[in-house]
Amino acid sequence: MRGTEPRLPLWRSVYRAKHAYAFLLPLIALLAIFSYYPIVMALKMSFYQWKGGNEAIFNGLDNFRELFSDPTFYRSLGNVFRFILFDCTVGVLMPLLVAELLFHLRSARLQYAFRTMFVATITVPSVVVILIWVFLYNPVVGGMNAVVSVLGIGPQLWLGGTSTALGSVILSGFPFINPIYLLIIFAGLQAIPGSLIEASVLEGCGRWRRFLSIDLPLVSGQLKLVFILSVLHAMQSFYKPLIMTGGGPGDATLVPGLYMFQSGFSRNDFGYASTIGFVMLIAMLAITFATNKLVRSEND
Amino acid sequence: MRNQRAVSAVAAVLLSLFVFFSFFPVLIMLLTSVKSRLEISLGIFRLPTDIRWDNYGRAFRKVIPYTGNSLLIAVAVVVGVLIVSSLAAYSLARYRFPGREPIYYSIIALMMVPTVLVLIPMFKMVAALHLLNSYWVVILPQVAGGCVMAVFLLRSFFAGLPEELFESFRIDGAREGTVLRSLVLPLSKPILGTVAVLNFNTSWNDYIWPMVTINKESLKPIVTGIMSFTNDYSSDYGPMMAAYVLASLPLMLVIGFSMRYFVDGLTSGAVKA
Amino acid sequence: MRAVSVKWVSVSAAVVLGASLLGGCGSSSGNNESASNGADAGSGGKPVSFKIASWAGPGKKDGMDMVINEYKKIKPNVDISFEEVAQTNSDFDVWMAAQLAGNQEPEAVMDFSYDEPYNKYIDKGYKVLEMDPYLDKVSPYTNKPWKESFRDVDLNLMRSTQNGKLNNIATSMVTLKIAYNKDIYDKLGLQVPKTYPELIANLQKIRDAKIGVEPFAGFLKVTSAWDWFARFTAQQTEEQFVPQIDTFLRNDKYGQDEYVKAVDTGVIDVHKPEIKGLYELFKDFTGYWAPGSIAMTSAEARDMWLQGKAAHTFTINIDAKPFAGDTKPPFNWDTFEFPVITKDVAPTSNENPAEFGDLADAFVVMPSAIDEKIQDEIMDFIMFYTSPEIATKLADMNWIIPTAVGVEPNANLQRYLPKYRPQNQIDLNSQAPLGTAARQYVLQQLQRYVLGDVGIDDFLDSVDKNMKDETAKIMKEKGWTKENDYGHKS
The missing domain is CATH 3.40.190.10 (Periplasmic binding protein-like II)
Incomplete structure (x- = not known):
């Protein structure tokens, strides 16, 4: 199937691959109606001044001009960058660590049990997690100040302090083990041929060495996948800042996703919200493209 | 050998710690679900002295009418996603055809669109299509959304299946549909299971879209339907937590089920282990 | 194994088929219950129905249901439904934004007062009912002009600062x-x-x-x-x-x-x-x-x-x-x-x-009511809601302070009675x-x-x-x- 076929004229290629197109058809049809059409409509609005009602006034690139000279937007970018920096490193390393630990268990039953439990954590409603952390972060009645006092740090304002708010929101992702990422990486580790592992043991390879030279390269595809997914998720998410701090104090925890939501639903500036969305989309495309190009991996 | 046992023990301890932290919110949820309003105000971590089992009674009465809806929608979504995305991912992974890469990237790009942006145009569209207040208005967009990530995951997996397996099938002159059904899908159980669990969960917990598009009480899913647990200008958390606990039970069942059938180790086919 | 998966698929397929039969393709225009049956202004006897939407609040549904039941006794041809469509006011805003964009909005809502209705609806270009003309009408429930049911200063506050018009009527004081x-x-x-x-x-x-x-x-x-x-x-x-x-x-x-x-x-x-x-x-x-x-x-x-x-x-x-x-x-x-x-x-x-203090629980009448020409019916219901008799019942039920005048303060609100101007x-x-x-x-x-x-x-x-x-x-x-x-x- 690979390699040495002569190039066919286009229509021939298309006909040859008619199965391929047929299989793709249901997805494309569904996406065209329920994804592409609304998105194009929404993005179109970034060229308008739209209050969410029935009238929209075309104003060309005005929204974009306003956005690129908007200090709040840049601050939100700075904030989300910190999110990404943390979530996409710790958030990828932790599932990797857990997956590796799972593999070092001798009992397959224990492994199965742990695996199921981690997957089950996906059912926790995020509103519960947020509630707990908001309570923990309360300087007066919560537990965080008590915890850090053990470490010798004085009482903090956490969500209510300008310098601590963003960090507090980021840390509320503890323990940063996303079950889906875990499953993906675990599946990748599972796919490593047993023969390779045996060979390395026979050669007297230490565990750490094996991890670095066998495990890591062979799951780099999955790691890349998880990295991209976590970047995309971090870029778009705003639920936590919305509920925990409303973007504050000031705009210390404002992220682009929240800024977009507020522009639309609080300030009736849906055109501007679309503009933010548009710019975010371009940014995410760029990051994904760059990651794909920079990190070569086995299966792609 | 002793070394391995020691390592295994350490691993088990660490994993237990991690699981505990991951499950901590569930414990709090359970604890809160039996508390009275006053005790909830008095502190999240306090152990209740005044246990209110009737929170579950109230929650049960509220949750039950909506459970069927959530189940139906979630199952339909999972089936839809699995079928549509398997077909598409298989095509994208194993065939070469004009426009393959652009199509793939166009699909993936959909993951980069913030969903809140699309809410209003999508609503206008489904209103114009007369889909409001039906199961379809929730199912179809959820399938569309779920397929994007599913295609992303499945394509990567399908592409990694070794060529040799396909050779033997093709030599026997199998049709494309058969290849997919008999060879690829059985091998892909782990990833299919992951996709199924993921989409069931997302569908089950989807709140905003069903809230906006379904007004008929009889069609609402659980998370949207369990409202008016308010007794005060802030929510009545006791019965609400009980409702969340009850609502997550089917989810837990589904996960257990799918873990058993789909992720039970790779016993079929010529896959390395 | 394969047998199991086939069974699984066929069970699901049956479920989906069943769903499509039951669920159908939805009602033809969203809120069919609220489509008017051609009531022209003011003629009693013709069946009228409308929907009021709001977010979940303490005693809101109980209070409203009580008033709706009372109203049905005197106006059996009017069918009103009250729905708490969201859990918080911010979710409600999202809901309303979507409904309005898709022309699916209810006939009336219970929302915040002051400038909120203007900011949320009129600013976007939707025509919400202006209630000034109704102030001079005689309320059949008090036999006095409706505006006398309220303190001038409260009416003044309910008016929008943007255009000075009364686009909402708040029913309780905070x-x-x-x-x-x-x-x-x-x-x-x-x-x-x-x-x-x-x-x-x-x-x-x-x-x-x-x-x-x-x-x-x-x-x-x-x-x-x-x-x-x-x-x-x-x-x-x-x-x-x-x-x-x-x-x-x-x-x-x-x-x-x-x-x-x-x-x-x-x-x-x-x-x-x-x-x-x-x-x-x-x-x-x-x-x-x-x-x-x-x-x-x-x-x-x-x-x-x-x-x-x-x-x-x-x-x-x-x-x-x-x-x-x-x-x-x-x-x-x-x-x-x-x-x-x-x-x-x-x-x-x-x-x-x-x-x-503050004003709350304000009725806002939406464009859909004006299109269906049933705004008079809805205003009648609101006049009923704000009549002293009903206001007193609500106050007793929910311990609120109504904006309607002539209501004795609830005895339980001792600690909350207004003392200043x-x-x-x-x-x-x-x-x-x-x-x-x-x-x-x-x-x-x-x-x-x-x-x-x-x-x-x-x-x-x-x-x-x-x-x-x-x-x-x-x-x-x-x-x-x-x-x-x-x-x-x-």
């Missing part, structure tokens, strides 16, 4: 007090404060006593507490500005055009001592708030007070029922009014406090008349100022700049200039 822990007061020998310096002295004493209790549990995640403080204080320290600013409508309130003119001509200058002083006073006050208040909501603040970890908190009359039942404070407690701002604190104070929202600090964006900006900067991140001068400068920017935006959008006297000369 009164605000400060709740305090009597046990702590007794323990430290404190007296109930009457003036602001006395309050501060109490707060300071509590802090100095170091008994592990914060002086005050405040909240600044949303604008409410700040709005209340600003309006209450401004009524005493900024009232002298009213004649200078209230030049067009002369209604003791600031319309947006009046406010814009005042900013543009420099009458409103945040560096003026009265305006600057109010901000500084707020910072002074918040100095005694529990740490972390910036990120707290009113519920969290109240919980802190309930746990005995703070001696005071804000409380509104909606708390009365829970505090008497479900969440009864485990200590002795009472309330007092927000203390008078005395001249030694603010030299321009008239020391004549106005009530700390009504307030007029004449503060020059929150920038509310300039719109939500300006208001949010002030809140943001205020959070930083209160935390000490910025000093008073930088704070004033940033608020000033934003105020002028927003004013310029409004002037441009509405075509107001100095020459055409801000829209009053063409």
